[in-house]
Amino acid sequence: VQLVALAGGTGAAKLLRGLSRLVAPRDLTIVVNTGDDTELWGLHISPDLDTVCYTLAGVIDATRGWGLADETFQALGQMARFGEPSWFSLGDRDLATHLHRTRLLREGRTLSDATAAIGAALGVKSRILPMSDQPVRTRVLGPDGWLDFQEYFVREKAQVEVRDVAYDGSSAANAAPGVLEAIAGARAVIVCPSNPVTSIGPILAVPGIVDSLTRSAATIIAVSPIVSGNAVSGPAGRLMASRRLPVSAAGVGRLYAPWLDVLILDERDRQEIPEVLQLGVSPVTAQTIMATREDEIALARRVLEVLA
Amino acid sequence: VQLVALAGGTGAAKLLRGLSRLVAPRDLTIVVNTGDDTELWGLHISPDLDTVCYTLAGVIDATRGWGLADETFQALGQMARFGEPSWFSLGDRDLATHLHRTRLLREGRTLSDATAAIGAALGVKSRILPMSDQPVRTRVLGPDGWLDFQEYFVREKAQVEVRDVAYDGSSAANAAPGVLEAIAGARAVIVCPSNPVTSIGPILAVPGIVDSLTRSAATIIAVSPIVSGNAVSGPAGRLMASRRLPVSAAGVGRLYAPWLDVLILDERDRQEIPEVLQLGVSPVTAQTIMATREDEIALARRVLEVLA
Numbered sequence: 222v223q224l225v226a227l228a229g230g231t232g233a234a235k236l237l238r239g240l241s242r243l244v245a246p247r248d249l250t251i252v253v254n255t256g257d258d259t260e261l262w263g264l265h266i267s268p269d270l271d272t273v274c275y276t277l278a279g280v281i282d283a284t285r286g287w288g289l290a291d292e293t294f295q296a297l298g299q300m301a302r303f304g305e306p307s308w309f310s311l312g313d314r315d316l317a318t319h320l321h322r323t324r325l326l327r328e329g330r331t332l333s334d335a336t337a338a339i340g341a342a343l344g345v346k347s348r349i350l351p352m353s354d355q356p357v358r359t360r361v362l363g364p365d366g367w368l369d370f371q372e373y374f375v376r377e378k379a380q381v382e383v384r385d386v387a388y389d390g391s392s393a394a395n396a397a398p399g400v401l402e403a404i405a406g407a408r409a410v411i412v413c414p415s416n417p418v419t420s421i422g423p424i425l426a427v428p429g430i431v432d433s434l435t436r437s438a439a440t441i442i443a444v445s446p447i448v449s450g451n452a453v454s455g456p457a458g459r460l461m462a463s464r465r466l467p468v469s470a471a472g473v474g475r476l477y478a479p480w481l482d483v484l485i486l487d488e489r490d491r492q493e494i495p496e497v498l499q500l501g502v503s504p505v506t507a508q509t510i511m512a513t514r515e516d517e518i519a520l521a522r523r524v525l526e527v528l529a
Numbered sequence: 530v531q532l533v534a535l536a537g538g539t540g541a542a543k544l545l546r547g548l549s550r551l552v553a554p555r556d557l558t559i560v561v562n563t564g565d566d567t568e569l570w571g572l573h574i575s576p577d578l579d580t581v582c583y584t585l586a587g588v589i590d591a592t593r594g595w596g597l598a599d600e601t602f603q604a605l606g607q608m609a610r611f612g613e614p615s616w617f618s619l620g621d622r623d624l625a626t627h628l629h630r631t632r633l634l635r636e637g638r639t640l641s642d643a644t645a646a647i648g649a650a651l652g653v654k655s656r657i658l659p660m661s662d663q664p665v666r667t668r669v670l671g672p673d674g675w676l677d678f679q680e681y682f683v684r685e686k687a688q689v690e691v692r693d694v695a696y697d698g699s700s701a702a703n704a705a706p707g708v709l710e711a712i713a714g715a716r717a718v719i720v721c722p723s724n725p726v727t728s729i730g731p732i733l734a735v736p737g738i739v740d741s742l743t744r745s746a747a748t749i750i751a752v753s754p755i756v757s758g759n760a761v762s763g764p765a766g767r768l769m770a771s772r773r774l775p776v777s778a779a780g781v782g783r784l785y786a787p788w789l790d791v792l793i794l795d796e797r798d799r800q801e802i803p804e805v806l807q808l809g810v811s812p813v814t815a816q817t818i819m820a821t822r823e824d825e826i827a828l829a830r831r832v833l834e835v836l837a
Contacts (some may be wrong), residue, residue, distance in 0.1 A: 263632035293603050299625030303650045305632075313621035317607030323572035324613075342611045 231421025233274035234276035238520030246346035254357035256423025379456035391426035412443035418460035423511030445470035537728025541721030542584035554654035564667035564731025567639030586651035687764035699734035718749035726768035753778035
C-alpha cells in the first residue's frame with residue numbers, strides 16, 4: 222500500500238475517483254468515516270462507505286451524489302404506509318446493499334468483512350476500510366437536545382443551530398484491522414476534502430489514529446473542504462463555527478496541524494498562505510472545486526505532484 | 530366473531546375475497562398457515578399471511594397471484610449481484626412488508642402483532658391471525674434430503690419426488706392468541722380450498738387446534754381443493770399421494786372426517802358423494818373453480834347457503 226486516504230462522503234469520493242484514474246487502484250487504501258452510520262428499518266446504513274464504494278464502482282447517481290444510478294423508491298413509499306420513517310431515502314437497489322450488509326453483521330461478520338464483500342461484488346479494486354468495526358456515532362446537540370447525525374443532516378436538513386458535537390462510542394472503539402498498519406506503512410496519507418467535524422473528526426476520534434498519523438513517516442496532505450470561507454458542500458462551515466474554529470482553509474489547517482505536512486487550499490484563498498505557514502504546514506494552492514470529472518483528475522494530479 | 534376460516538394461500542384468498550363481499554369483514558376471522566414461512570436476506574417472509582392480506586386489501590398482483598400489483602424487482606437483481614439467493618422473488622414494494630414485520634419481530638413483538646399491524650396499515654377489516662406465534666416449518670423429504678417448503682415449492686418448482694412431509698416445531702408450538710377461542714365461539718368454521726398437506730396440515734398440527742375443531746359447536750365446512758382427481762393449483766395432488774391419500778375430494782374428506790360436518794366438492798365430482806357419505810360427512814356440490822371474481826362470490830354464497 223502506498224497511498225492511504227481518510228474519507229467522508231461526496232467530496233472525498235470525487236477526489237478518490239480522480240486518484241483512481243492516476244494510480245493503480247490496489248495502491249489506494251481508503252479509511253472511511255462511519256460516524257454517520259445509522260440503523261433504519263432494522264438495517265445497518267453506512268452512508269459514507271456506500272458513497273465511496275458506489276463512486277469508485279461507477280454506479281453512483283451523479284445527479285443526487287448519493288445512492289445508485291437508475292434507482293427507484295417503491296419500498297420507501299410502502300414503508301411510509303406502514304408508519305416507518307421515510308425521511309431517509311433508501312432506494313430499491315440501494316436496499317440490497319443494506320440488506321446484504323445487515324445479514325452479514327447479524328451472522329457475526331464485521332463491518333470490515335461486509336465492506337470488503339460489497340466492494341468486491343461491485344468490482345472496486347481499492348481497499349475500502351471502515352474506520353472502526355465498533356459503532357461510533359456522531360451526534361449533534363441542537364436547541365432541543367441531541368440528534369443522531371442523520372436526523373440532523375437529512376431529517377432537519379442541517380437547519381438547526383448546533384451547540385456541540387460528540388462522537389459516541391469513540392473512546393471504546395478500535396481502529397478497524399489494517400487501518401493503523403496502512404497509515405504506518407503509507408508513502409502518503411491524503412485527508413480528503415470532507416467535513417472536518419463530522420467526516421474526518423470521527424476518524425480522528427478513534428483511539429490510535431492520531432497517534433499513528435503523528436508517528437507515520439508518510440507525507441500527510443489535506444485538501445481543504447472550505448473555499449472562500451464557505452464549505453464547498455454541506456454544513457461544514459456551521460459545524461466548524463460551532464466548535465469555535467475559523468471557517469477557512471487555515472482553520473482546517475489548524476485542526477490538522479499537529480500531524481499535517483501539506484495543506485492544499487483553493488487558489489482563491491492564497492491570502493491564507495501566511496497563516497498556514499505559521500501553523501508549520503506547507504501550503505499548496507490548487508483549483509479545488511470538483512465540478513467535472515476533469516476537475517477531479519486535475520486535483521488528484523496536483524496531490525500526486527506535491528507528493529512526487 | 531361468527532365465521533372462522535382456516536386458510537393457506539391463493540385458493541383460500543379467493544374464497545375469502547368472495548366471502549368478504551357477502552359478510553361484514555369484521556365477522557370473519559382468518560387463521561392462516563405459517564408453515565411455509567421462511568427467512569430470506571435476514572427477513573421474515575410469511576407468504577400465506579401476505580397473500581391473504583394483500584388479496585383482502587385489494588393490492589394483490591392478479592396475474593401472478595402473489596405479491597403486490599405494480600411491483601418492481603430492482604432490489605432482487607442487486608441482491609443477485611451480492612451472491613444472495615435470488616430464486617425467491619421479493620418485489621421492491623413487497624420488501625417493505627417483510628422489513629416492517631422483521632423489525633417488529635426483532636423488537637420482541639409477536640407474529641400476531643406484526644400481522645395485525647400490516648393488516649391495519651393496508652386497510653384490511655377482517656381479523657387475520659397466524660396459526661401460531663412460534664415457528665412451525667413445513668419440510669419436504671426429497672430424494673436428496675429434507676428441503677424447506679419454499680426450497681421445494683419455489684426453488685425446485687415442486688418437481689422433486691416427495692417421500693415425506695414434516696411440520697418442524699409443531700409439537701412445541703401453541704395456537705396464536707385468539708385462535709382456539711375463535712374456533713370455539715364460531716358459528717361456522719370454513720376450511721378453505723387449500724393444500725391439505727402443506728397449507729391446512731400445518732394448522733392442524735398445532736396442538737389444540739384439532740381438539741378445538743372437534744369440540745366446537747360450529748358447523749365445520751371444507752371446500753375441496755381437489756377437482757377431478759387433480760389439484761386446482763399447486764402440488765396438492767402429489768403431496769397427498771406421497772402421504773398415501775387418495776387424490777380426490779373424498780380423500781380430502783377422509784383427512785378431515787373426524788371433525789368435518791360438510792364437504793363442498795365440485796359438481797364434476799358428484800360420483801364421489803357416496804364415498805363422502807360413508808365418512809359421516811355431508812356432501813354438497815358446487816362450482817368450485819374460481820376463475821373470476823363472480824366465481825369467488827358464487828362459491829362463497831354457496832358456503833353461506835349451506836350454513837343457513
